[in-house]
Amino acid sequence: xxxxxxxxxxLSSITSNKLRSxxxxxxxxxxxxxxxxxxxIGNGAQNSITNSINSIGTNLIYVSSGNxxxxxxxxxxxxxxxxxxxxxxxxxxxVASTVQANGDVTYNGQNTxxxxxxxxxxxxxxxxxxxxxxxxxxxxxxxxxxxxxxxGSQVAxxxxxxxxxxxxxxxxxxxxxxxxxxxxxxxxxxxxxxQDNMVLVPxxxxxxxxxxxxxxxxxxxxxxxxxxxSDTVNxxxxxxxxxxxxxxxxxNGISDFTILKQADILxxxxxxxxxxxxxxxxxxxxxxLVGGIGIMNIMLVSVTExxxxxGLRKAxxxxxxxxxxxxxxxxxxxxxxGGIIGVILAWGISTVIGNIAAANNTPITxxxxxxxxxxxxxxxxxxxxxxxxxxxxxxxxLEPVEAxxxx
Amino acid sequence: xxxxxxxxxxxxxxxxxxVPGHPVGGQTAAVIVAHELTKTYRMGTMEVHALCGVSFExxxxxxxxxxxxxxSGKSTLMNILGCLDVxxxxxxxxDGEEVSLLRDDKLAVIRNRKVGFVFQxxxxxxxxxxxxxxxxxxxxxxxxxxxxxxxxxxxxxxGLGDRMNHRPNEMSGGQQQRVAIARxxxxxxxxxxxxxxxxxxxxxxxxxxxxxxxxxxxxxxxTVIIITHDATIAAQTxxxxxxxxxxxxxxx
Numbered sequence: 106x107x108x109x110x111x112x113x114x115x116l117s118s119i120t121s122n123k124l125r126s127x128x129x130x131x132x133x134x135x136x137x138x139x140x141x142x143x144x145x146i147g148n149g150a151q152n153s154i155t156n157s158i159n160s161i162g163t164n165l166i167y168v169s170s171g172n173x174x175x176x177x178x179x180x181x182x183x184x185x186x187x188x189x190x191x192x193x194x195x196x197x198x199x200v201a202s203t204v205q206a207n208g209d210v211t212y213n214g215q216n217t218x219x220x221x222x223x224x225x226x227x228x229x230x231x232x233x234x235x236x237x238x239x240x241x242x243x244x245x246x247x248x249x250x251x252x253x254x255x256x257g258s259q260v261a262x263x264x265x266x267x268x269x270x271x272x273x274x275x276x277x278x279x280x281x282x283x284x285x286x287x288x289x290x291x292x293x294x295x296x297x298x299x300q301d302n303m304v305l306v307p308x309x310x311x312x313x314x315x316x317x318x319x320x321x322x323x324x325x326x327x328x329x330x331x332x333x334x335s336d337t338v339n340x341x342x343x344x345x346x347x348x349x350x351x352x353x354x355x356x357n358g359i360s361d362f363t364i365l366k367q368a369d370i371l372x373x374x375x376x377x378x379x380x381x382x383x384x385x386x387x388x389x390x391x392x393x394l395v396g397g398i399g400i401m402n403i404m405l406v407s408v409t410e411x412x413x414x415x416g417l418r419k420a421x422x423x424x425x426x427x428x429x430x431x432x433x434x435x436x437x438x439x440x441x442x443g444g445i446i447g448v449i450l451a452w453g454i455s456t457v458i459g460n461i462a463a464a465n466n467t468p469i470t471x472x473x474x475x476x477x478x479x480x481x482x483x484x485x486x487x488x489x490x491x492x493x494x495x496x497x498x499x500x501x502x503l504e505p506v507e508a509x510x511x512x
Numbered sequence: 513x514x515x516x517x518x519x520x521x522x523x524x525x526x527x528x529x530x531v532p533g534h535p536v537g538g539q540t541a542a543v544i545v546a547h548e549l550t551k552t553y554r555m556g557t558m559e560v561h562a563l564c565g566v567s568f569e570x571x572x573x574x575x576x577x578x579x580x581x582x583x584s585g586k587s588t589l590m591n592i593l594g595c596l597d598v599x600x601x602x603x604x605x606x607d608g609e610e611v612s613l614l615r616d617d618k619l620a621v622i623r624n625r626k627v628g629f630v631f632q633x634x635x636x637x638x639x640x641x642x643x644x645x646x647x648x649x650x651x652x653x654x655x656x657x658x659x660x661x662x663x664x665x666x667x668x669x670x671g672l673g674d675r676m677n678h679r680p681n682e683m684s685g686g687q688q689q690r691v692a693i694a695r696x697x698x699x700x701x702x703x704x705x706x707x708x709x710x711x712x713x714x715x716x717x718x719x720x721x722x723x724x725x726x727x728x729x730x731x732x733x734x735t736v737i738i739i740t741h742d743a744t745i746a747a748q749t750x751x752x753x754x755x756x757x758x759x760x761x762x763x764x
Contacts, residue, residue, distance in 0.1 A: 110651065121639055417635045420596060421695070422624020422652040424617045505596045509631075 115434040118407075129403045130443040133485050136393025137447025140481045142454040143389045145471035147382025149459070153469045154378060158371045160233065160292055164198070164335050165367040166342055168328040168349070172363050180361035181353045182324035190348055191330055196341035198333045201228040202325040204311050210304055212264040212276040219260055220303045221278055223311025229255070229289075231331045234300060239272035239287030246286075247307040252314065254283040258291035259301040278304060281314050338366055390484075396443065397488035404436050404496035415500050416508025429501040436493025437486060444485035448478055541608065543702050543735050544570040544593065549602035549612075551588050551758075562588040563599070564758045570737065572702075575729050577738045577746040580755035587707075589755065590739045594705045595623045607702035624653050628696025632708035634688045636680040636695075642667060643676040646695045653699060666694040670724060686717030693724060703735045704728070710745060722748060 119126045168191070171180045185202055192200040201224055208221040222228075229241045242253045254276065258268035265271040271285045283306060292300045306315070308325070332341040342364055349355075349362055408415070415428055455471035462469040551563040562585045570576050580586040591597040592604060595611055598619070604612040607626050614622065623629075636645045646663040667676055670690040680688050689709060696704055706725060710718030722745060728734045738749060746752045754761035 117639060413635070414637065417631075417637075418648070418652075419620060420594070420623060420629050421649045422620050422699075424620045424652070426617075427652055506591050509596070509635075 111430055111434045112438065114431065115438045118435055119438060125403060126439060129399050129439055130446065132396030132399035133393070133440050133443025133488070134396075134447045134450060136389065136396040136488075137444050137481045137485050138450040138454060139389030139392050140386055140484070141389075141448060141451035141473060141477050142458070142471065143385035144382060144477040144480075145451065145455045145473045146458055146469065147378065147385055148474065148477075149455075149469040149471040151375060151378040151382065152472060153467075154374050155371065157292070158367065158374060163367050163371075164332040164338055165231065166330040166332065166338065166345065167365040167367075168330060168345060169326065169363050169365075170324075170361070172360055174363075177359060177361045182321050183326075183328055183349075183362060184321060185323040185325060187349060187352060188325065188328045190352060191328060191345055194341065194344045194348065196332050196337040196344060197330055199227045199231050199331040201225045201231055201329040202308055203228060203327045203329060204308060204325050205327070206315070208279045208304070208315065210260060210264065210276055210278050212271075212274060215264045217260060217263045219257070221311065221315065222303055222305050223308040223315070224305050225308055228305070228329060231329055232300070234292075235290045236287040237269045237290040239285070242286055242305075242307055247309055250309040250313055251307060252281065252283045252310060253286045253307065254278065255287040255289060255305040256285055257289050257301045257303045260304055261288045278306065279315055335368075338368060342366060393481075393484060393488060396485075397440070397492040400436050400439055400489060401492035401496060403439075404432060404493055405499070407435070408432065408496050408500045411500075412503060412508045412511040415503050416505050416511065419503070419505035420509060425501040428503075429497045432497030432500050433490060433493050436497070437489045440485045440489025440493075441482075444482045447485065448482065451481075541572075542569040542605075543572045543607050544568075544737075545603075545605040546593070547603045547605075549589070549592060549599045549604060551585070551592065551597075552600045561758055563592075565602070566755070566758070566760050567602075568753060568760065570703075570735065572735050573729065573733045574751060575726065575736045575738070575749045576751045576753060577740055577749040578753045578755065579740060579743075579746050580761075581741070583757075584755040585758040586739055586755050588758075590705060590707055590737075593703075593737065594627050594629060595619045620652075624649055625699060626702040628699065628701040628704045630689070630692050630696050630704065630706040630709045632711040634680070634685070634692045634712070636688055636691055638680055641677045641679055642672060642683070642691045642694075645680070645691055646698050649695060649699050662698055663694075666698040667691070669697065669728075670694045684717065685713050686720055689713060689717070689721050690724065693721070693728075697728070697734070703737055706736065706738045708740055708742075709738065710740075710742070 168183060168187075170183045171177065188200050188202045191197055203225075204223040206221055207218060210217050210219055210221070225247055226241060226244050228234075234241075236255065237258065239255070241255055242251065245251075246253050256264070256271060261271045262268045264276060265274070268291055269288055271288055274285050275282050276285060277283070289300065289305075312322070330341065330345060332338040345364055346360060350360055353361055355361060418428060418431075452473060455473055459469065459471050546569070547567050549563050549566045550561065553560040553562060566585075566589065578586055578589060588597070592599050593606075595606065595614075596619075598614065599612050602612065603610060606622065609622065609626075611619065611622055637648070640648075643660070643663050646666050647659050650659040650662060664673070664676060667673055670693050672687060672690050672694065675683060675687060680691070683691070689712075693704075693709075704725070709725065710721050713721060725736050725738070726748065729736050736749075738745060740746055
């Protein structure tokens with residue numbers, strides 16, 4: 106018999122018991138669809154998070170006080186003076202200091218609690234923020250301790266009902282009046298470092314008018330450093346460490362501050378999502394395995410039911426390999442059909458989840474790549490062959506005399 | 513019905529003469545040579561001697577019936593003669609080939625080429641049409657572009673030329689047994705083994721099937737071996753091999 110005949114025979118035997126075959130196939134469909142859609146969603150999430158981190162800027166280095174890896178007691182605060190010293194380093198293109206706290210922002214009865222950041226003007230350009238309406242406050246605003254604020258688009262939406270209006274209005278932050286000079290353009294993204302849900306005020310104003318009190322008057326929470334290029338980030342990091350060690354009189358080699366490169370954040374986030382994707386894919390893989398066991402189960406039943414037929418075929422001259430191929434083809438066709446339907450279903454699931462995510466303002470675009478389709482289809486075919494092997498071998502090794510005698 | 517097909521039988525028997533493996537007149541080397549066949553089954557610690565040294569020959573073109581009460585070793589002998597099983601000792605030469613020492617796959621090839629089986633319960637594939645059932649042995653003999661044609665000729669030979677696309681459940685018992693006979697003949701085997709071929713049929717269609725087997729022997733020279741416990745069936749054959757307790761009783 107050639108492959109075509111085997112295939113047709115397998116199809117006719119599968120269609121002769123539609124309900125049973127359908128349920129068996131369903132097991133594989135669910136497994137394949139789970140694997141592919143989980144991988145697709147994982148890939149999509151990875152892409153979305155990578156993009157949102159990249160959109161913050163890739164050459165950035167964050168410097169903050171304290172060191173969680175070493176045992177540091179009484180770390181010195183990071184100060185404006187430190188920031189000015191770092192600005193002198195050759196690999197450093199720009200420096201911005203920030204203080205931050207959560208504050209209640211109100212306007213005309215509307216009220217939202219959000220992160221209030223006191224920043225210098227370079228902050229917005231370093232974080233690639235642009236305004237949708239109005240402008241960023243100026244250096245003069247910073248030196249004058251002006252009560253001006255720039256709103257994230259989500260805050261503007263909450264207060265004014267529109268992500269671009271609000272310029273010129275006077276809002277209150279923790280009770281203090283601030284004039285809105287600009288609204289930031291939405292960047293999307295959610296969770297980590299969401300740029301849409303924050304309010305920017307001059308750092309000097311924040312230190313004096315809002316209750317961001319520090320032990321030292323010139324202390325800041327974080328210094329943002331932008332390296333001149335992505336390949337000087339590491340050098341800049343080393344220089345920053347050296348400069349601050351010197352300024353903080355670090356003697357024992359354990360810095361009392363932490364520097365965090367954007368690239369580190371990116372790779373950490375990627376590896377977290379990678380693990381998550383693997384985990385989800387693994388769950389999908391388990392359901393595929395269960396589907397495979399379903400195939401084996403049904404093939405064993407089928408072999409038992411058709412013992413007499415197997416005996417007859419052997420009496421008519423079928424060799425072991427003929428019988429083995431017949432049953433292997435059946436299980437392979439079952440799992441292949443399941444695999445194909447599973448791929449289609451996974452595509453549907455991914456589209457639906459992508460739409461749901463978009464509707465909820467967390468744009469994850471599930472990515473079904475050729476690799477995951479190939480992986481799942483090959484895996485399902487392998488499952489079919491693997492779990493078909495034992496039953497078909499059992500059929501092939503039946504003694505014709507015994508098989509013919511069975512009822 | 514059989515009369516209707518006499519012409520076709522004539523025609524086919526002519527063409528069958530060219531087929532190798534089928535005895536053609538002249539030299540009469542025995543198609544079956546069984547020498548001192550024994551078969552011993554082990555059941556736990558007990559040994560059961562199903563056959564204890566059976567020897568006989570069957571010439572090409574003979575119609576032989578094998579009779580015996582249940583437990584006489586009749587089925588065991590049939591399994592060995594049909595190459596479904598091998599003897600514990602002794603030699604069995606089928607159509608010039610020593611088969612008593614062959615293993616599974618080699619035996620399968622011998623069954624395919626040299627033995628045509630007709631079973632008491634027909635054993636047709638229920639989902640397949642008559643012609644697909646008849647074609648089945650040809651599928652396992654590999655190649656063969658004229659499978660449809662040969663299956664069609666075999667069905668015409670047994671008088672079912674107009675039922676080729678019917679399924680077994682659309683046919684009477686007699687018709688189903690005709691399909692089984694066509695299937696047994698389609699590879700031009702050296703012997704036709706019929707195991708109680710009329711056992712599941714009413715007396716009328718039973719008579720028909722016996723007539724068909726005898727006419728196949730008469731017109732095509734097919735060697736027919738019938739396993740039966742029905743004396744009236746055995747009486748229609750040229751020779752009766754009787755078994756009792758695993759030994760030959762009378763061999764005429």
